[in-house]
Amino acid sequence: GESVGLHLPTLSVQEGDNSIINCAYSNSASDYFIWYKQESGKGPQFIIDIRSNMDKRQGQRVTVLLNKTVKHLSLQIAATQPGDSAVYFCAETPNQAGTALIFGKGTTLSVSS
Amino acid sequence: NAGVTQTPKFRVLKTGQSMTLLCAQDMNHEYMYWYRQDPGMGLRLIHYSVGEGTTAKGEVPDGYNVSRLKKQNFLLGLESAAPSQTSVYFCASSYYAMSSGGGNEQFFGPGTRLTVL
Numbered sequence: 083g084e085s086v087g088l089h090l091p092t093l094s095v096q097e098g099d100n101s102i103i104n105c106a107y108s109n110s111a112s113d114y115f116i117w118y119k120q121e122s123g124k125g126p127q128f129i130i131d132i133r134s135n136m137d138k139r140q141g142q143r144v145t146v147l148l149n150k151t152v153k154h155l156s157l158q159i160a161a162t163q164p165g166d167s168a169v170y171f172c173a174e175t176p177n178q179a180g181t182a183l184i185f186g187k188g189t190t191l192s193v194s195s
Numbered sequence: 196n197a198g199v200t201q202t203p204k205f206r207v208l209k210t211g212q213s214m215t216l217l218c219a220q221d222m223n224h225e226y227m228y229w230y231r232q233d234p235g236m237g238l239r240l241i242h243y244s245v246g247e248g249t250t251a252k253g254e255v256p257d258g259y260n261v262s263r264l265k266k267q268n269f270l271l272g273l274e275s276a277a278p279s280q281t282s283v284y285f286c287a288s289s290y291y292a293m294s295s296g297g298g299n300e301q302f303f304g305p306g307t308r309l310t311v312l
Contacts, residue, residue: 091235116300116301118303123305123306124305124306125199125285125287125303125304125305125306126238126285126303127303128300128301128302131300171237171238173237182228182240182243182253183238183240183301184240185230185237185238185239186237187235187236187237188235188236188237
């Protein structure tokens with residue numbers, strides 16, 4: 083079946099470095115994508131989203147890139163901080179009203195100072 | 196606003212016992228969802244609701260039932276708990292924003308950690 087996956091289960095970076103977290107998706111019909119951050123013991127928190135008619139979207143210290151040709155999504159975090167340590171999930175949906183999200187397995191980001 | 200709240204936060208059950216998890220949202224969202232999260236896994240959808248009085252099955256619905264009697268509440272029931280249902284359960288809600296070109300951002304509760312012995 084369709085699934086959203088992440089290339090690496092863990093990523094370790096130094097404070098101040100830029101982080102890149104990757105995600106591959108398989109459903110060509112998906113046209114809306116979200117990145118969530120989940121800290122230990124908490125529910126997922128929205129970071130940034132992107133629609134399929136865009137290839138890049140920027141937020142505060144975060145950028146999401148979408149490559150529909152190879153069905154690849156990435157999250158870039160600039161000047162990574164210890165507070166960015168968490169599990170990051172990408173999720174996809176065909177964006178029909180009320181359609182649930184399909185989540186990938188997650189990448190654990192560890193930031194050392 | 197409290198956002199999405201879940202009760203209880205923790206629960207331990209014996210095999211065969213039943214229980215109900217309560218989710219409440221104060222954002223007037225139409226859509227509500229129940230997910231489970233197992234170690235090293237992403238979230239998997241159990242059931243969801245697109246409005247008061249409606250429910251639908253998700254990816255892993257077996258062993259669970261849901262009800263949406265009020266718009267702000269979404270209940271998840273386990274009639275006869277099994278050890279395979281040991282997991283962390285997350286409730287989420289979202290607004291309908293298709294007309295404005297928006298997406299399907301879901302707001303999550305803090306989770307309920309359930310252990311079935």
